[in-house]
């Protein structure tokens with residue numbers, strides 16, 4: 021299904037008219053409505069997803085103010101489409117988000133099995149349209165749905181040995197650099213339908229092959245290097261020995277002649 025341009029569908033996207041209680045917005049002249057800017061998210065986000073993403077994914081304005089991007093639109097720290105952002109804070113909010121899901125899982129584990137499974141379905145790692153400067157989730161265990169749909173990974177994305185136990189969505193995700201899913205385990209369905217999918221596979225394979233080649237070369241070179249090192253040591257020891265011997269002999273000769 022083709023994606024709609026949000027602006028075309030909803031000219032007020034990114035704006036939240038602030039009106040007093042009991043006063044209908046349509047009764048207020050347009051120029052009197054106080055507009056509160058909200059995260060633009062992405063040019064291609066579908067209108068029916070906007071509010072849900074703002075509620076569940078965006079960094080809240082009281083945690084970090086919206087940032088005006090060079091395209092003139094305002095974004096939260098998660099959706100700001102550039103590496104030129106407060107990466108330290110981004111990492112902090114990202115970790116907090118991961119931890120809050122983990123805590124939620126820990127809480128529901130006490131429930132009876134059926135209730136626990138039901139509650140698990142309501143929890144998810146929701147990172148739709150997030151613009152990651154880099155991500156390292158090596159060995160991470162995703163025990164509930166992980167949604168990275170339409171996310172952008174601008175730098176290396178490490179998911180090595182990660183475990184995805186529930187439904188995983190990487191649909192339309194963009195991997196602008198290497199994506200490493202080596203030894204990752206997907207025990208439920210995973211959606212990787214994206215234009216960049218072949219690149220992920222190629223990158224992962226290339227990475228794996230290069231690693232393998234390097235290891236092989238290292239092992240091949242090791243005995244040669246050890247032999248060379250041993251020979252050099254032997255030469256050095258022998259040289260030292262002969263030099264000492266010559267020195268001792270000379271000393272004796274000199275002593276005899278004196």
Ligand SMILES: [Zn+2]
Nearest residue numbers: 059078096099
């Ligand atoms: Zn946002």
